[in-house]
Amino acid sequence: GGAMTDPKGDRSKGPSEQDDPDLFTRIVDSDEKGVYVSGAKAHQTGCINSHWIILMPTIRLTQNDKEYAIVGAIPADVKGLTYIYGRQSCDTRVMEGGGDIDLGNAKFGGQEAMMILDRVFIPWDKLFMNGEFEFASMLVERFTCYHRRSYVCKTGLGDVLIGAAATIADYNGVPNVSHIKDKIIEMTHLNETIFAAGIASSHQGHKMKSGVYLNDDMLAQVCKHNVTRFPYEISRLAQDIAGGLMVTLPSEKDFRHPEAGPMLKKYLVGRKGVDVENRM
DSSP, X not given: OEEOOOOOSSTTSOGGGSSSGGGSOEEEEEOSSEEEEEEEEEEEETGGGOSEEEEOOOSOOOGGGGGGOEEEEEETTOTTEEEEEOOOTTGGGGGSOOOSTTTSSSSSOOOEEEEEEEEEEEEGGGEEEXXXXXXXXXXXXXXXXXXXXXXXXXXXXXXXXXXXXXXHHHHTTOTTOHHHHHHHHHHHHHHHHHHHHHHHHHHTOEEOTTSOEEOOHHHHHHHHHHHTTHHHHHHHHHHHHHOTHHHHOXXXXXXXXXXXXXXXXXXXXXXXXXXXXXXX
């Protein structure tokens, strides 16, 4: 897990200027074996199923921020580390009964957490930056160059959503209506534009002195900016194609109810030959 994002507190102030020094992760103590760090890391995707966490600075640092210039590796179950699991909009569905339809991918869903560090120990051999504040901005830039190019993974989700939108259009009996086809074409255009920027960033990469390749920074940023806009438009178009049931559809539990279920299956049909549950 790449733990870069700090809570940041007052965004107009640097780490050493905050009223609470723990709003950025910092070294609070050291001994002959290593250092101890406190602070927090927010928006940590996948941290709970990681084996190791790499702590990194999140912004450009100054001479006054030397104790915040830290890069170190910690085991994900290290003493002093607390995870606070994030909420998701549909997370209570797992407690409502029903099988696979409402839950989707129940075993391998995405997750986020906040990490609270209370005097977490890092031995010297797992410490890779220790006060070299002048390299913090370069580290952030290189990390984001790789990370923002990796957002091309969103196009995989886009592929699934475009396929689902085309399927529901077929189930509703309107796959050949011109405005439906136009929307699916637009969804595909937006999705492949994200993909193109990510692939181009890698293709334009260059070899550094270490032998490691670094992808093109500008195209990586473009890929990220596309991801901040296009998936939401793709989702809007998918909802437009799917119709109002996208919002008002009863739960799987209702479909299994002995009285409500048959009524729902009677009135929520699509074109002939389409199973109501598939449409759901």
